[in-house]
Amino acid sequence: xxxxxxxxxxxxxxxxxxxxxxxxxxxxxxxxxxxxxxxxxxxxxxxxxxxxxxxxxxxxxxxxxxxxxxxxxxxxxxxxxxxxxxxxxxxxxxxxxxxxxxxxxxxxxxxxxxxxxxxxxxxxxxxxxxxxxxxxxxxxxxxxxxxxxxxxxxxxxxxxxxxxxxxxxxxxxxxxxxxxxxxxxxxxxxxxxxxxxxxxxxxxxxxxxxxxxxxxxxxxxxxxxxxxxxxxxxxxxxxxxxxxxxxxxxxxxxxxxxxxxxxxxxxxxxxxxxxxxxxxxxxxxxxxxxxxxxxxxxxxxxxxxxxxxxxxxxxxxxxxxxxxxxxxxxxxxxxxxxxxxxxxxxxxxxxxxxxxxxxxxxxxxxxxxxxxxxxxxxxxxxxxxxxxxxxxxxxxxxx
Amino acid sequence: xxxxxxxxxxxxxxxxxxxxxxxxxxxxxxxxxxxxxxxxxxxxxxxxxxxxxxxxxxxxxxxxxxxxxxxxxxxxxxxxxxxxxxxxxxxxxxxxxxxxxxxxxxxxxxxxxxxxxxxxxxxxxxxxxxxxxxxxxxxxxxxxxxxxxxxxxxxxxxxxxxxxxxxxxxxxxxxxxxxxxxxxxxxxxxxxxxxxxxxxxxxxxxxxxxxxxxxxxxxxxxxxxxxxxx
Numbered sequence: 090x091x092x093x094x095x096x097x098x099x100x101x102x103x104x105x106x107x108x109x110x111x112x113x114x115x116x117x118x119x120x121x122x123x124x125x126x127x128x129x130x131x132x133x134x135x136x137x138x139x140x141x142x143x144x145x146x147x148x149x150x151x152x153x154x155x156x157x158x159x160x161x162x163x164x165x166x167x168x169x170x171x172x173x174x175x176x177x178x179x180x181x182x183x184x185x186x187x188x189x190x191x192x193x194x195x196x197x198x199x200x201x202x203x204x205x206x207x208x209x210x211x212x213x214x215x216x217x218x219x220x221x222x223x224x225x226x227x228x229x230x231x232x233x234x235x236x237x238x239x240x241x242x243x244x245x246x247x248x249x250x251x252x253x254x255x256x257x258x259x260x261x262x263x264x265x266x267x268x269x270x271x272x273x274x275x276x277x278x279x280x281x282x283x284x285x286x287x288x289x290x291x292x293x294x295x296x297x298x299x300x301x302x303x304x305x306x307x308x309x310x311x312x313x314x315x316x317x318x319x320x321x322x323x324x325x326x327x328x329x330x331x332x333x334x335x336x337x338x339x340x341x342x343x344x345x346x347x348x349x350x351x352x353x354x355x356x357x358x359x360x361x362x363x364x365x366x367x368x369x370x371x372x373x374x375x376x377x378x379x380x381x382x383x384x385x386x387x388x389x390x391x392x393x394x395x396x397x398x399x400x401x402x403x404x405x406x407x408x409x410x411x412x413x414x415x416x417x418x419x420x421x422x423x424x425x426x427x428x429x430x431x432x433x434x435x436x437x438x439x440x441x442x443x444x445x446x447x448x449x450x451x452x453x454x455x456x457x458x459x460x461x462x463x464x465x466x467x468x469x470x471x472x473x474x475x476x477x478x479x480x481x482x483x484x485x486x487x488x
Numbered sequence: 489x490x491x492x493x494x495x496x497x498x499x500x501x502x503x504x505x506x507x508x509x510x511x512x513x514x515x516x517x518x519x520x521x522x523x524x525x526x527x528x529x530x531x532x533x534x535x536x537x538x539x540x541x542x543x544x545x546x547x548x549x550x551x552x553x554x555x556x557x558x559x560x561x562x563x564x565x566x567x568x569x570x571x572x573x574x575x576x577x578x579x580x581x582x583x584x585x586x587x588x589x590x591x592x593x594x595x596x597x598x599x600x601x602x603x604x605x606x607x608x609x610x611x612x613x614x615x616x617x618x619x620x621x622x623x624x625x626x627x628x629x630x631x632x633x634x635x636x637x638x639x640x641x642x643x644x645x646x647x648x649x650x651x652x653x654x655x656x657x658x659x660x661x662x663x664x665x666x667x668x669x670x671x672x673x674x675x676x677x678x679x680x681x682x683x684x685x686x687x688x689x690x691x692x693x694x695x696x697x698x699x700x701x702x703x704x705x706x707x708x709x710x711x712x713x714x715x716x717x718x
Contacts, residue, residue, distance in 0.1 A: 095601060095602075098601055105589050105590075106589075109589060394585075395587060398585045398587070399598070399602075400546075400566075400570060400573075401544070401546060401573060401577075401579050401585075402573070402574070402579070402598055402599040402602055402646070403570055403571070403573045403574025403575075403599055403602040403603060403650070404570060404602045405566075405567045405570040405571065405602070406566045406567060406570065407567070408602065481546050482541050482546050482547055485546075485581075485585075
């Protein structure tokens with residue numbers, strides 16, 4: 090019969106016992122505290138770091154595949170004809186070459202070495218429309234090879250143009266004068282951080298102009314844009330088929346970087362990391378549980394006489410068992426709560442040190458508390474059973 | 489004729505210690521009626537503790553029949569023995585056996601919790617019992633703040649709280665000086681006058697003399713108190 094009185098009373102008794110043996114209880118709880126804290130801290134840190142990295146990736150990742158072309162002896166890259174063929178692949182919204190140009194940039198009689206210059210197609214500007222701060226983007230009519238216009242990024246505006254946002258000024262790139270028609274916010278995607286070394290900002294010109302200046306008629310890197318309805322892995326296969334055609338099935342002629350599948354792989358790795366680290370940390374919990382079992386066994390043998398008395402006063406074995414089980418659960422949950430707090434503090438300090446955003450993981454907290462309840466029940470069971478099995482006569486007689 | 493509340497017929501108890509067995513009780517016949525104040529008098533080793541354990545349903549006889557309040561007590565589960573103790577027996581021990589970390593109130597409350605009495609009824613009952621033993625002003629004292637006599641009175645309040653069929657006292661004055669011992673005996677008389685059945689186990693003939701009936705136990709055999717000079 091469920092009886093709240095006995096539970097409340099057992100709870101009170103266990104608090105009294107914990108208070109009466111402060112040092113012993115604390116040392117016993119320490120095992121659980123360390124175990125739960127390490128589980129919580131590790132899971133939270135792994136999660137925060139991976140959230141941070143994923144965020145960085147997803148800026149560029151969504152809706153883009155990057156094709157890098159090594160070429161073959163017969164064919165060094167993709168021609169504009171090839172690009173048109175890629176555009177016809179099912180699901181593709183647009184193809185933009187991504188060409189960089191190693192050159193000096195001159196602005197108002199000063200030469201800058203650290204400006205990254207790249208060429209892009211119209212679709213790039215359409216897809217990055219929200220980055221436009223001033224002026225306009227480049228469009229199809231600029232992609233003729235005759236239009237000497239460019240957009241610059243915020244960093245270029247700040248360092249080279251010294252904060253001046255007036256449009257229409259000219260910069261000199263590889264012997265040609267380009268008119269600045271737009272200013273973009275900085276490309277914050279992880280990919281751009283890898284690619285551009287431009288300490289003085291970035292300038293983007295029509296890709297056709299880059300081809301002219303470089304005197305090539307092919308490109309080695311293209312970005313493929315696709316819609317949200319398209320499955321990236323299927324698109325990747327279709328593109329592969331088309332590229333195999335273009336390169337006559339030559340090996341290693343190209344590679345496709347699929348951010349989406351990269352992110353999936355990352356999240357799998359993150360899950361594995363969490364499981365593995367959590368597993369290692371739960372060894373600490375196991376050790377903590379053994380500590381609780383030890384303390385409960387000591388407690389049972391110290392209180393043999395009390396157990397005998399309770400039985401004489403009419404306590405059924407199950408009630409004795411329940412009382413000791415509650416004591417061990419109170420002990421471990423108390424440790425668990427302290428462990429959760431400690432673990433979150435560690436995670437906060439760690440994410441501050443790693444410069445990631447701390448995010449509270451409710452799952453980790455629940456896991457920590459759930460673990461500590463389980464540890465209390467599992468490791469308290471045997472001592473509690475032993476208490477309930479005591480013969481009342483022997484128990485009363487013991488000193 | 490008064491109701492027979494306890495009936496023992498041919499009770500034996502044999503302890504098996506490895507190869508050897510020792511018989512502690514040799515066929516006890518005993519009848520106690522409702523409202524009696526019985527003393528079981530015997531020296532240590534006479535088997536009186538074993539008899540008390542069997543009366544108190546802490547142990548079961550090897551052979552013979554034991555009826556308590558009309559119910560036959562035999563090999564039963566620990567659970568049902570606990571339920572019988574809760575309902576039928578109020579224990580009073582030589583060394584009081586109070587829980588040191590609990591107040592007088594909480595000590596008296598304990599058997600009522602085990603008897604599944606509701607919180608509000610318990611509160612009332614505990615206060616009533618402690619008032620009855622003259623400790624209304626000491627309810628929230630801890631045992632170590634009470635004298636020996638007061639502690640034994642808390643234990644008595646605890647024993648009568650569930651209104652058991654039998655009060656079973658084991659050397660209730662053994663740890664007390666003469667004066668407080670006498671006060672405890674007065675309390676026993678008062679309880680007996682209320683109609684409570686008391687069985688008191690003792691080795692002290694003077695204490696046994698307080699009872700209305702004495703049986704002697706020696707080497708596992710029982711005899712009625714008329715043989716006082718034996």
